[in-house]
Every structure is written in C-alpha cells, then in structure tokens.
Amino acid sequence: MDAAQQEATAKARELQRSWYGEPLGTLFRRLIDDLGLNQARLAASLGLSAPMLSQLMSGQRAKIGNPAVVQRVQALQELARNVADGTVTAAEAAGRMDEIKQSSGGSMLSSSTAQSTPSSGAPTVRRVVREIQSLLRSVSAAGDVIDAADSLAPAHPELAEFLRVYGAGRTADAVAHYEAHQN
Numbered sequence: 001m002d003a004a005q006q007e008a009t010a011k012a013r014e015l016q017r018s019w020y021g022e023p024l025g026t027l028f029r030r031l032i033d034d035l036g037l038n039q040a041r042l043a044a045s046l047g048l049s050a051p052m053l054s055q056l057m058s059g060q061r062a063k064i065g066n067p068a069v070v071q072r073v074q075a076l077q078e079l080a081r082n083v084a085d086g087t088v089t090a091a092e093a094a095g096r097m098d099e100i101k102q103s104s105g106g107s108m109l110s111s112s113t114a115q116s117t118p119s120s121g122a123p124t125v126r127r128v129v130r131e132i133q134s135l136l137r138s139v140s141a142a143g144d145v146i147d148a149a150d151s152l153a154p155a156h157p158e159l160a161e162f163l164r165v166y167g168a169g170r171t172a173d174a175v176a177h178y179e180a181h182q183n
Contacts, residue, residue, distance in 0.1 A: 012062035018142040020073075021170050024064075025057040027073070034080035035093060045101045046072045067138035068103070074130045075100045129174045132166045142168035 001009070013023040020027060032042055043053040046069050055061040064070050079096050082088035088096065136145060145167030153160035165177045 009059035012059040015062040018168060019063065019137055023059065025059065028053065028057050031076050031080055034084060035076065035097065036090065045076065045097050047101065067134065070134050070138060072100050072103060074134060078127065125178055126175055129171060129178050133171065133174060136167040
C-alpha cells in the first residue's frame with residue numbers, strides 16, 4: 001500500500017470513528033467474536049455484500065450508505081450485549097439474527113421492543129440514543145452536522161449542543177446528555 005492509500009485509509013477510519021464511535025473494522029470484528037459469526041454471515045445479516053463488508057472493515061470505504069444497514073449494525077450490537085449479559089442464549093441469538101437480517105430498515109426500536117427493553121416496557125436509554133444518532137447520521141455526515149451546529153450556536157445554543165452530541169459525538173456522551181436532560 002502506498003503512502004496515498006495509507007493516508008486515505010487512515011482518514012476513512014477517523015471518519016468512521018466520528019460517525020460510529022470506532023473504526024468499523026473494530027466494531028465488526030467484535031460482533032463476529034461476540035456472536036460467533038464469520039465475515040460472510042455478518043455481511044448476510046447486515047444486508048451487505050462480502051466485498052462491501054471487507055472494504056468497510058479495511059477502511060477502503062468510510063461510510064455505510066444505507067440507513068437500514070446502520071440500524072441492523074445497532075441491532076446486532078444490542079443483541080451481542082444481550083448475549084454477553086445472559087438475557088439471550090446463543091440459540092435465541094441465531095433466530096434474532098435472522099429477524100435482523102430480514103428487517104427492512106424500519107425502526108429497530110419499535111420492532112424489537114420485547115428483546116431490548118427492561119420489564120417496564122420502556123426502551124432503554126442507550127437504545128433511544130442510538131436511534132437518534134442513527135437518524136442524524138443517515139441524513140448528514142458528522143462534519144456537516146458540526147457546521148450546522150456552529151451556524152445555529154449564536155441564536156440556539158441548546159439545539160447546537162444537541163446536534164454536536166447526537167450527530168457527531170460518542171454514544172456514551174449522548175447517553176449522559178439524554179439522562180441529564182430528562183430530569
């Protein structure tokens with residue numbers, strides 16, 4: 001790989017970090033490990049071709065262009081957390097992966113409420129935050145969100161903060177913001 005390709009890959013991974021919280025190679029490898037998948041099964045579950053998954057993982061491509069795929073990634077992350085905490089068995093996870101694969105990209109929040117909510121029936125804070133992030137990130141790149149926030153900041157600082165935190169920030173920061181503004 002020449003210097004220009006290395007620079008382009010590094011830039012793509014940095015963009016992935018700003019859009020998704022970490023490089024997609026790291027995120028996808030964790031899903032593969034946590035859910036006991038291989039790359040082909042992960043690609044199929046997400047609705048991506050194997051070459052596209054490989055390009056995203058290697059940093060040859062920066063952005064997932066389809067919002068439905070982003071939602072499937074988030075659903076698989078939630079499923080992996082449920083497997084890790086023991087609320088879902090490996091056998092149940094296999095069935096849920098098929099459901100995720102077949103989802104058309106509608107709100108994963110409403111279609112998976114039973115598997116991702118506490119006993120009260122209310123969506124988890126992290127899940128709500130990820131839905132907001134997914135929506136913002138599906139319509140605009142992080143740099144554009146920051147530009148919009150900067151434009152709004154003088155007249156509407158709270159709205160500018162919202163855009164920065166949810167549209168370009170890390171999920172943990174957005175969760176903290178959400179919780180701070182719910183009381």
